[in-house]
Amino acid sequence: MPDPGSTRPLSVLVVEDEVMIRMLLAEMLAELGHSVAGEAGQVDEALALVGSGLEFDVAILDVNLDGKTAEPIALAVEERGRKFLLATGYGASGLPDAFKDRPFLQKPFAAATLAKALASV
Helix, strand or coil: CCCCCCCCCCEEEEECCCHHHHHHHHHHHHHCCCEEEEEECCHHHHHHHHHCCCCCCEEEEECEECCEECHHHHHHHHHCCCEEEEEECCCHHHCCHHHCCCCEEECCCCHHHHHHHHHHC
């Protein structure tokens, strides 16, 4: 069922290195009435998707991708004029300095929390 707080279905780029978490996130997005535009599990893979002209409304970026930061992906998403949400299990202290003031998802999160975060961006 689509989230009543969301104005329209969103197309989402999902960047998460844990396959099971990525699958769960895709399921949550579908339950909320959104779609997955693309998925990536590594920094280079995500940068290639963002640079390819892939159409998406918002990106959800795991902050730590197999020991590498998602900061370059966030910057590339911003350069495309798109919004993003950072997801981390480390709380605000796990966010890159350049993005400490941005909305983020604290892992683990529920679908209702995801809906509110998407509505905030």
